[in-house]
Amino acid sequence: MKKIAVLTSGGDAPGLNACIRAVVRAGHYYNCEVIGVRRGFKGLIEKQFISLTPRDVGGIIDKGGTFLLSAREDRFLEYKYRKIAANNIREEKIDGLFVIGGNGSFQGAYLLSKEFGIPIIGIPKTIDNDTYGTEYTIGFDTAVNNAVDAIDKIRDTSESHERVFVIEVMGRKSGFLALAAGISTGADVTLIPEYPFPMHVIVKSIVDALNRGKKFAIVVVAEGVASAKEIADILNEKLKPFDFGGVRYSVLGYIQRGGSPTSYDRIMASRFGVFAVEEFMRGNRDFMVALENGKILSKPLEVSFGRIKKPDLKDFELNNILTI
Amino acid sequence: MKKIAVLTSGGDAPGLNACIRAVVRAGHYYNCEVIGVRRGFKGLIEKQFISLTPRDVGGIIDKGGTFLLSAREDRFLEYKYRKIAANNIREEKIDGLFVIGGNGSFQGAYLLSKEFGIPIIGIPKTIDNDTYGTEYTIGFDTAVNNAVDAIDKIRDTSESHERVFVIEVMGRKSGFLALAAGISTGADVTLIPEYPFPMHVIVKSIVDALNRGKKFAIVVVAEGVASAKEIADILNEKLKPFDFGGVRYSVLGYIQRGGSPTSYDRIMASRFGVFAVEEFMRGNRDFMVALENGKILSKPLEVSFGRIKKPDLKDFELNNILTI
Amino acid sequence: MKKIAVLTSGGDAPGLNACIRAVVRAGHYYNCEVIGVRRGFKGLIEKQFISLTPRDVGGIIDKGGTFLLSAREDRFLEYKYRKIAANNIREEKIDGLFVIGGNGSFQGAYLLSKEFGIPIIGIPKTIDNDTYGTEYTIGFDTAVNNAVDAIDKIRDTSESHERVFVIEVMGRKSGFLALAAGISTGADVTLIPEYPFPMHVIVKSIVDALNRGKKFAIVVVAEGVASAKEIADILNEKLKPFDFGGVRYSVLGYIQRGGSPTSYDRIMASRFGVFAVEEFMRGNRDFMVALENGKILSKPLEVSFGRIKKPDLKDFELNNILTI
Amino acid sequence: MKKIAVLTSGGDAPGLNACIRAVVRAGHYYNCEVIGVRRGFKGLIEKQFISLTPRDVGGIIDKGGTFLLSAREDRFLEYKYRKIAANNIREEKIDGLFVIGGNGSFQGAYLLSKEFGIPIIGIPKTIDNDTYGTEYTIGFDTAVNNAVDAIDKIRDTSESHERVFVIEVMGRKSGFLALAAGISTGADVTLIPEYPFPMHVIVKSIVDALNRGKKFAIVVVAEGVASAKEIADILNEKLKPFDFGGVRYSVLGYIQRGGSPTSYDRIMASRFGVFAVEEFMRGNRDFMVALENGKILSKPLEVSFGRIKKPDLKDFELNNILTI
Incomplete structure (x- = not known):
């Protein structure tokens, strides 16, 4: 009988609880004892x-955050x-540490593996979807839908007041979410x-739109490019000659990470x-789970x-094709 | 046969389209011709x-903004x-101008009434619910639910990371929305x-909570009190001694005004x-619609x-009673 | 120091947890001991x-159902x-039984009061909003919004396929919800x-609409009037001559009672x-809470x-005025 | 300059409008004239x-149904x-007919192609996701989320009343949606x-759960297996000896197909x-778009x-692993 431990690390993402539940219940199914690390x-x-039993993770699949x-x-x-940390893990006789993180x-x-031989299993999560080696990371789909719901709402004001809106979404180094x-909201420009x-x-592209008679527009910007305010200030300056409702901005912020997955x-x-x-039970160690070509497989942790x-x-x- | 005109003025609010639809169709029902002012x-x-016919306002009751x-x-x-403006109204032979606004x-x-004798009918809308003389203004309920949905999401991160969150909601002069x-999100403090x-x-109230072992908290602040950042900066400074996930802030912004009512x-x-x-058809002029003691009635426009x-x-x- | 007990009874409704939380925390605030009855x-x-402490009811204000x-x-x-039951209540030295129910x-x-002198405090809840003596019962607003969200979705199919939809909502004896x-979905007919x-x-009213060239329609029916299928069958028969997408029906069912309030x-x-x-602390007994003219007050329990x-x-x- | 036509066929699905918009705007981008077939x-x-111009498909990406x-x-x-039909297409000098359908x-x-040489381009959509040859069909993700939102709501009642709920979802021949x-709602049994x-x-699996002390359960059944009522009747009969809140059922129906994608x-x-x-512009004809191994490609239409x-x-x- 194996003993495994599971933890969540880094920024929270919708789906963490669903993943913990899966590790705990699959662990139980394959006769493992499961420890949760807070x-x-x-x-x-x-x-x-x-200690985590299958019953302990009931009723959490639909909850955001991480318990x-x-x-x-x-x-x-x-x-x-x-x-x-390694000593604590050894003392507890843990055979594999499942890290749900970025x-x-x-x-x-991985340092725990190299320095102390602790077997590590990585499960990728981040609302940014920017982990190399996997097409998907847990939390991305919910974060995108959160952003899209918010932008759909702001579009109501944008259209009604004929304003250009600059909307800042998460993504310091990565533009997947933006x-x-x-694309989902038909943004006129995405940065x-x-x-x-x-x-x-x-x-120019906003000016062209205004010249064509379009009086509102949505600009989506990843926070890593510039702040919404910076972009809005420049646009405000440059678009002064036009007759429209002006430029406004909004920073979506933390609402993107939360909510039911x-x-x-x-x-x-x-x-x-x-x-x-299952891969752990087959003897694999120091790997990360990955989605590649639509299939789930394992890769060496270092790949990422x-x-x-x-x-x-x-x-x-x-976007160039779809916006006019 | 009467001729009426309807317009929306000021910041948009969910429910404006539903109200335009009601004016147009009730106008039609009572044999009025209806003009929409863009x-x-x-x-x-x-x-x-x-010109607006009943058919022109079909399929808009569930849309945010104002067409x-x-x-x-x-x-x-x-x-x-x-x-x-008054000349335009007279030329068009409009018997009453319905203003959906704050x-x-x-x-x-009202100046059009006093200066030029244009009959005005006011229908109160503002997501702030701060129009004097009426218990309700169109848009408030949706705005509150938008804010609540957003705060519910942020609470996931607040709990998971054991952070204090300061959340800024709309309300320059008024705290109804905040x-x-x-109350709806069980905020620890509302300003x-x-x-x-x-x-x-x-x-002190946050410190007390942390001392009692609570490691996260939500502070809701109306934008008219202070910016979320200002409050967060002060809290960050004062809460340094405590072991928790830190203070973060979020400005909900324009998502509060949009979306399906x-x-x-x-x-x-x-x-x-x-x-x-109906009140217009009964001959009443220069009034506003109001909700008082749960009933709809009319009041002189000047009341507000x-x-x-x-x-x-x-x-x-x-809030003092309900938060601990 | 008083001791109070709280229970939820009858069909569940969104807001029950928020109400239990309020009773427990207000009880605590006014120095009562609080017992929860499962x-x-x-x-x-x-x-x-x-036993229920203020902390036991943390994090439930946004949860549907009743814990x-x-x-x-x-x-x-x-x-x-x-x-x-009365003996159990007496043994526990409970000074007031708070019944959140219909x-x-x-x-x-009330029988516990008349037969055994147990003081009863009623708090009205039912998604039907049909409790006499109060303008509002907990759960109604959420149930209506649940129904409206569902009907908004069905309208997409109704319009796209040019079909008449009969939609059955809850309400055996009462039509408030329907x-x-x-009204909220602009239904062509509400029964x-x-x-x-x-x-x-x-x-006739559907036939008139089809004759005017309208090719889809929504009929909302409270379950107490007839089943959606019965209405749909009749309409199918009568509308055969017309060129449109046919009649379909849907029973919304239990989704109306659930979800975050x-x-x-x-x-x-x-x-x-x-x-x-608070009313209990002022010495009032055997009363129900009620909303009247938009104000909260107490009434003798028997009123309802x-x-x-x-x-x-x-x-x-x-509805006659607003649908065409 | 090419001329293309686009139509939607079969049951509606969220995303049809987004797809029409894409065909129209990509057509325009590549210098095609675009005709919409109602x-x-x-x-x-x-x-x-x-006739459809890029501007005609503005503001529809977020709308359910098909305009x-x-x-x-x-x-x-x-x-x-x-x-x-073929003559009409030829008369209009249409070079390719884009069929968004199942x-x-x-x-x-395809018969139009074989019998009359009309070039056909198929784009797969169906909320059932059961088109052979492609991993994805437009509408599936939204339909699943609609079903999940509904079941999440019903779970509130299921838990509060300790009932077993049988929930019927769409899928006459196919179980993808169910x-x-x-999986998403942690259903105890999925048929x-x-x-x-x-x-x-x-x-047996429900009996086992009740014997273990679990007092509520969710059974999800695809309509093609049996009606929810049939399953519920059998369960009601077999579960009589147990002390729980009874068995109820709900048919989700048309709400699954609608709503914003x-x-x-x-x-x-x-x-x-x-x-x-783009594939059409490269000269490909009589093909369907498909998702395979996570990539978009074309396949002969007959494949499906x-x-x-x-x-x-x-x-x-x-599901066996994840439910206990």
Whole structure:
């Protein structure tokens, strides 16, 4: 009988609870004992371990956030604290540590494997969908739908007041979320870090729209490109000659990460969690779960390190075709 | 056969379309010809008049925004432009101008009555619910639910990361929206302009919560009190000694005004619109529709001018009782 | 120091948890000890009592259903079981029993008062809004919005396929829900038990619409009038000559009772709960909380017995004015 | 310069408008003239052709249903009517007919190709996701989320009243929707046509759950397996000895097909539409767009005929692992 532990690390994402549930129940199904680690790496250092039975994870598949909690833990950057964490894991006789996290969390956990031989299983989650090596990360679909719902609402005001709206969505280094939100809402312009273009091009495309008689527009911008306010200020300046309702901006912020996960996130979280346990039972170690060509498979954990996943240029160009 | 005109003025609010529909169809039902004025007072000045039949307002009861559009129009502050507007109305032989707007729009329209004898009918709308003389204004219920949905989502992150969140909702001079959102989401503290209290009291109440072992909290603040960032900065400073996930803030912004109206807003908009027309048909002029003691009635338009409507202290105190 | 007990009885309704929370926290605020009774009257008979602290009701204001559970209990119709219930209440030294329920539950609880002197406090809830003596019952607003969201969705199919849809909503004896849903969705016909009219009138109004070139229509019917299938069958027969997409029906069913309560229900549940406790502390007994003329007040419990609350004829007629 | 026509055929699905928009705008981008055919094959026979410009499809990406309408048309089964349709298409000098439809619509359209040489381009849509040859069909994701939202609501009542609920979802021959809804809501049992198992097994699994002390359960059944009422009647009979709240059922019905499309459906509809036009411009004819291994590609239209697409057994087994 194996003993496994599961934790969530980094920013929360809708679907974490569904994934924890899947790990716990699949663990139980394959005769594992399951430990939950509270507050991510902090809980490893402080031995915040709780026993988890299948019943403990009932009624959570539809809840946002993570009931195991998450926390920043800078101490984990230091060898001596990782050693404490590793000792805690060994003391508890844990055969595999399931880390539901992003790229950064995988790298942190990987040190436990290299330095102390703790077997690590990574399950990718981040609303940014920017983990290299997998086409999907848990939380992305819900975050996009949250952003789209919000932008659909703002469009009502945009149209009614004939205003140009600049809407800032999450994504410090990555434009997947902005791009998906932009395509879904028919945004006139979508700005993402991966395919930058100069401000005068943006201004021109809005000016062209106003010249054609269109009196409102939506600009979606990933926070990593510029703040909505910056873009709005420039547009306000440049669009002064036109007769329309003016430029406004909105920062969607934290509403994107929360809420009940979509069906897609619940299913992917469930599949990822079950697959991770099954792969572990087959003897695989130090791997991450990944979606590739629409199929779930495992890859060495290191695959995701230090590499950048970019949106398909084809998807970026889609916007040019679809907006007029 | 009477001829009436309808316009929407000021910030958009969910339910405007439902109300226009009600005015048009009730007008038709009582044998009136109905004119729609586009872009509010601007449309009066520029004679942007369109004919509206019952069929023209089909399929809009569930749509946010206003298909008649809305616009700022500073020229209306000048007598000479109001005269142009009045002439346009007279030329069109309009017997009553239905203004779906807030306090400010009513005052503007009232000048047309006083200066030029144009009969005005006011129907109150504003997501702030702060029009004096009526218990309800169209758009408030949807705006509150929009804010509540957003805060419910942010609570997922607040709980998962054990953070204190400061959430800024709309309300420059008025706390109805903040108060309703605060009660509905079980906010630990709700800050509104009408019942100010010093920052140290707020800090104390969060400190008390953290001392009791509660590791997350929600503070709802109306934009008129302070920005979410200002409050968050102070809390961050004061709460440094505590072990929790830190303070974050979010500005809900324009998502509060948009989206499909709730049932309550659709029904109130429909009732207000029909009542306005019926009252007009009974010969009443220069009145506003109002909800008082749960009943719809009419009041002189001037009732709402220059007076401040405050939330019930009892509702404000509710929060003290309900949060721990 | 007083000791109070709270239970939920009858069909569940969104807002029950918000109301339990309010009773528990207001109880605590006014120095009462609070007992929760599980499974309604069944729990009274079987002494399923649990202690409730303010913390126990944290995080539930936004949850549908009732965490105290609800159950049918026919034994409560018998004197000997009511005596057992009363003895359990007395043994526990409970000074007041707060019953969150409908008309039927109030009548059941009232027997405990008359027969055994147990002080009863009634808080009205039912998605039907048909409790006599109060303008509002907890759960109604959410149920209406649930129905409206569903009908808005069905309208997409209705329009796209040019079909007449008959949609059955809850309401065995009462048409408040159907009427509110009908007005909110612009239904062409709304059928409620209180204002019956013959089938040929309904058929005629649909026929008239088809003759005018309208090719789809929505009929909302309260389940107490007839089943959606019955109405659809008749319409199918009568509308055969017309060129349109045919008649379909849908029974909304249980989705109307569930889901996160709207802001309105959360606030009313909170106010009702707090007011009930405050009134109890002022010494009032055997009363129900009620909304009258938009104000919360108390009334003798018996007020609601054996009397029928009807929708305002004015609201019913609204539909005639608003649909074309 | 090419001229293309687009129509929607069969049951409506969320995302149809997004797909029409994509075909129209991509057509425009690649210098095609675009004709919209109203009411599917009926419109081909009756020459209900309208010209579509990019501006005509603005503001529809977020709308459910299809603004081109859809209709049953049995005449299309007859050669003479197909000949009329083909003549209409030729007269209009249409170079390619884009059919957004399911398997059946593709087969119908294919006859126009074989009999009259009309070039056909198929874009798969159906909320059932059962078109052979493609991993995805437009509308599925939204339909699943609609079902999940509804079941999440019913779960509130299920838990509060400790009842077993049997919930019928769409799917006459196919269980994709039921399976996705079952996994997403943590249903205790999911019944689909593709992997039948005897009723006594279902009964046993519910009995086991009740014996373990679980007092509520969700059974999701695809309509093709049995009606919810049938299943509920059997369960009611077999579960009589147990102390719980009884068995209830609900038929979700048409709410599953409607509503604003999810981001996933908007994006897939957009990609499918643009890809279809690009492939057409590259000279490909008589093909369908398909998703395979997560990539969009084209396949001969005949691929989808007469073959059955089944859910992955692995996904079906997921439920056994995840429910306890």
